[in-house]
Amino acid sequence: MTRCFWLLGVYLLSFSSSFSQSDSDSVHTRNLVTIGKVWGFLKYYHPQVATGKIDWDAQLIQLIDESAAIPSRQALSARLLSWISQLEPVKACSSCSIPDSTAFTKNLDLSWLADSSLFSQPLRQQLLYVAANRNQRTNHYVRWNPFRNRLEFSEADYSTMALPNSSYRLLGLFRYWNSINYFHPTKYALPRNWAQVLTEFVPRFQQATDTLRYQRVLQQLISTIQDGHAELTIPLAYRLPSPEPTLYPPFDYRLLNDTLLVVRSFNDSLCQLDDIRRGDGILRVGGQSVAECIDQRAQDISASNRSALIQRLLPSLLAGSQPLVEIELIRDGQRLRKTMHRYVFERFGYRPPLPARSKTVPPTVGYIDLGTLSVGDIKRVMDQYRDRQGIIFDVRNYPSVSFQRLCAYLNPAPRGFARYTKPDLSFPGVFTQPAIQHVGRNNAAYYRGKVAILCNSHTQSAAESTCMALRTAPRAQIIGSPSAGANGDVCYVHFPGGYQTRFSGRGVYTVDGQLIQGPGVPIDMKAIPTRDDLLNGTDRALQAAIDWISQ
Known part of the structure; x- marks a missing residue:
């Protein structure tokens, strides 16, 4: 009984209705949203x-197919109650304890179970009882793999469905939404209200x-969690060829600063044809500002923060299928309008210059x-660097060593x-907080010089953990710009049609509790390239590290 009161208290204190819908929202959509949430709750909670x-x-x-004929909330409650009543009675659970102070409960939100405007009193009572006496045995649909150190879902992928019908498309939506709802480690920090995402995407999947x-729509759904690990894998048979080449x-x-700065030519004669010069700043493309171009494309990109989004979007901002596009640029303080040609990349015959870092780094570093x-x-x-004044570790890549x-x-x-937090499968939505992870060993002959760690939006996942670990050196600084903010072992979710996505399955925090997923690793010294840096090919972060070590 104590558990029931505690759960009800949590639900009511955190309660905010999931259905702040406008008058234009249909009863059918509301029915489907409710069915999807109850189905997922029972999947992970009912023994x-x-x-x-x-x-x-x-x-x-079956419920989806019936949903259009359910005329009211009262009728839906009656149908759901009848459905749940067909299951075996749930026995009282003596081991279903209340989370203690060490549990991570920011993601737990079952407030909707107590929504009197959504459910009848008998249905609310039944749902709350299941929550208080939840499954404590293994769950067929989800398990923790200790060897791969990640969460694994067991689901049918319906890969033979070339195009799943509306009901199976919704099944995929509900499966993914509930996976994130109960097992995404930082759902509490997602940029959008997760309940509203479900309401929005039901008609879009239909x-x-x-x-x-x-x-x-699969890609747009995946992008709502803004996780750099998230990507849509399309079965080879369903990969649609582009009707025209990308130019x-x-x-x-x-x-x-919301301007696309021309930094180098791929082909001098083709740039001269359109009078495009190094140092020009492109302000508008095809009638849109650069910021509008970014915002338009953002809904199709999975990225954890703005820096990672820009890094992924940048190559496509001036690309397109049409050979001509109108642009507006600024040169020597004057705005100019031009028609820019675009080409298949192979026509440029371009070979990127080799990096010249060995000439930049002094022999003391x-x-x-x-x-x-x-x-x-x-x-x-x-051993070679043990007497150097400092060592620069460049982690603007994916590390090849531990x-x-x-x-x-x-x-x-x-x-x-x-x-690193880990999902508590005995209480879906709750995470455990294992002990702090350590690196290093007792070593009287440790390196005593400065340690500079270079970081930017290419620093993702294991690279971010590497930055955090290297930062433990006594004289270390992380230098550069925000990392990708996508860390933690990934887990995979399947959609009907054989499609697959993934998300970061563990919460990652610094020792003092700063979240890494989203913001990225904390930067000690920001080093953002200036206009001159970009035009001259100066590695601002590398130079900042050299300057710091040389002080």
């Missing part, structure tokens, strides 16, 4: 459903009546590119660097 012995997908399809629309401008560019460092080289390189090996050289003793 009999959790066994997997009931075809729970088929039960959902209207996705061809393969291209289905694929696009590109004959120059390279970078984003600088060591430089290590973690994207190319091999395990066998770690001892040799650290940070534990490197940190053994950098710390005099073990140091904590991160906290």
Whole structure:
């Protein structure tokens, strides 16, 4: 009884109706949203459903097919109550304890179970009872894999459905929405209200009546969680060829204060044809400002923060299928309108210049590119640099070695660097907070120089953990710009039609509790390229690291 009162108290204190719908929202949409949420709740909470012995997908399809004929909320409550009554009675649970103070409960939100404007009193009572006496055994649909250190879902992918019908498309929506609702480690920090996302996407999934629309609405749904790990994998058989080739401008560019700065030519003669010059700042493309172009494309891109979004979008901002596009640029303080040609990239015959970092880094400073460092080289390189004034670790890539090996050289003793939350499958929506993760060892001969860690939007996942681990060195600084903000072992979700996506399955925090997913790793020294840096090819972060070490 104490558990029931505690749960009800939490629900009512945190309650805000999930259905702040306008008058134009249909009863059918409301019915479908409610069905999808109750179906997912029972899937993870009801002991009999959790066994997997009931075809729970088929039960959902039946309810979806009936939903249009359910005329009112009262009728829907009666139908759902009848549905739940067909399941085995839930026994009182003596082990269903209330989360203690060490549990991470920011993601837990079952307030909608107590919504009197949505459910009848008998249905509310039944749902709250299931919540208080939730499944405590293994769940057929979700498990923790200790070997891969990640959450794994067990679902049918219905891969033979070339284009799933409306009911199965909605099944995929409800499956994904509930997976995020109960198992996304930072749902509380998502940029959008997760309940509103479901209401918005129900009609959009219904209207996705061809393969291209289905694929696009899947991508747009996935993008709502703004997770750099999230991506849509399309089955090879359903990958639609582009009707026209993608064409590109004959120059390279970078984003600088909502302007696309031309930094180098891919082909001088083609740039001269349109009078495009190095240093020009493009303000508008095809009648849209650069900011509008970014916002328009953002809904189709999965990125955890603005820096990561720009990094992924940038190559496509001036690309398109048409060979001509109108642009507006600024040159020497004057605005100019021009018609710009675009071409297949192969026409440029362009070869990127080789990096010249070896000429930039002074002999008193060591430089290590973690994207190319091999395990066998770690001892040799650290011995080589042990007397240098400082070492620069470039983590603007995906590391090819484990940070534990490197940190053994950098710390005099073990140091904590991160906290990783893990889903509590006995209480879906709650996460456990294991002990602080440590790196390093007792080492009296540790490296005593400065340690500079270079970071930017290419620094993602294991690279972000590497930055956090290297930062434990006594004289370390992370230098650069925000990382991708996508860390933690990934887990996979399947949609009907054989489509697949993934999301970050563990919450990652600094030792003092700063969230990494989204914001990225904390930057000690910002180093943002200036206009001159971009035009001259100056690596601002690298130069800032050299200057800091040389102080």
